[in-house]
Amino acid sequence: MSDLLSLPDIKTIEPPQENETDMMFKVEAVGPPERCPECGFDKLYKYSSRNQLIMDLPIRLKRVGLQLNRRRYKCRECGSTFWERLISVDEKRSMTKRLLKSIQEQSMSKTFVEVAESVGVDEKTIRNVFKDYVALKEREYQFETPKWLGIDEIHIIRRPRLVLTNIERRTIYDIKPNRNKETVIQRLSEISDRTYIEYVTMDMWKPYKDAVNTILPHAKVVVDKFHVVRMAN
Ligand SMILES: [Zn+2]
Known part of the structure; x- marks a missing residue:
C-alpha cells in the first residue's frame, strides 16, 4: 500500500484518524540513522523516544497533523546521544518543509488568519514564517550590489x-x-x-x-x- 503522505523519510504506521476538518497520522522515521553524527561509528541503539506533533500540507482540504514517534539514539563507540534527523521536517516550526513552503507562498496573497485556519497552525506562527521569508528575500536582494x-x-x-x-x-x-x-x-x-x-x-x-x-x-x-x-x- 502506498503511503498517503508520500514523504521520503517518514512513514504512516496505522490508518489515519479523521473528522470533518482534520486528519491525524501516526508516523515514524522510515529507517534508523546509519552513523553517529559525532564519530561516524555505525553501531547505534535506541535510547529513548518522545511524541512530537508535526503539521503537514492539507489533504482534500483537511488539516493534517503527524504524530511522530521520534527516537533518540546512543552510539556504542563514543557514547553520544542524538535525536534522529528528518530531512522533510523544519525543526524550528515543527512542520514539514513542504508545508513551510506553502505558507510562504500563501501568506503573500492571503491574510495570516486565512492561512492559519486552512493549515491548522496559529496565526503568530504564520506571521513569523512570513517575516523570516521576507528577511531572507531581502538578504538575497541586498546581495545583488551592482558593479x-x-x-x-x-x-x-x-x-x-x-x-x-x-x-x-x-x-x-x-x-x-x-x-x-x-x-x-x-x-x-x-x-x-x-x-x-x-x-x-x-x-x-x-x-x-x-x-x-x-x-x-x-x-x-x-x-x-x-x-x-x-x-x-
Ligand atoms: Zn559516536
Whole structure:
C-alpha cells in the first residue's frame, strides 16, 4: 500500500484518524540513522523516544497533523546521544518543509488568519514564517550590489525620487522618497559591499556628485550623455 503522505523519510504506521476538518497520522522515521553524527561509528541503539506533533500540507482540504514517534539514539563507540534527523521536517516550526513552503507562498496573497485556519497552525506562527521569508528575500536582494550603478530620479506624485539602478541588469536597486544629498549619502553608505561598485552613471546634479565622491571615491563616474544634453538645453 502506498503511503498517503508520500514523504521520503517518514512513514504512516496505522490508518489515519479523521473528522470533518482534520486528519491525524501516526508516523515514524522510515529507517534508523546509519552513523553517529559525532564519530561516524555505525553501531547505534535506541535510547529513548518522545511524541512530537508535526503539521503537514492539507489533504482534500483537511488539516493534517503527524504524530511522530521520534527516537533518540546512543552510539556504542563514543557514547553520544542524538535525536534522529528528518530531512522533510523544519525543526524550528515543527512542520514539514513542504508545508513551510506553502505558507510562504500563501501568506503573500492571503491574510495570516486565512492561512492559519486552512493549515491548522496559529496565526503568530504564520506571521513569523512570513517575516523570516521576507528577511531572507531581502538578504538575497541586498546581495545583488551592482558593479555598475545608475543614480537617477523619477517623478512620483510631482516630486523627484531617488532611483538607484543596476545598469548591466537593467533592474531597479532601490527607490527613496527624495534625492537630497543626505538621502543619497545615507543610502549609498548602507551598501556594505559598496567597493564592488566600479562605475557610476549619473547626471550632473551636484548632490549626486558630492555623495559619490564621499561614499564611493573608488568608483569611476560615467556621465550620462543624455543628462548632459538635457542640462545644456
Ligand atoms: Zn559516536
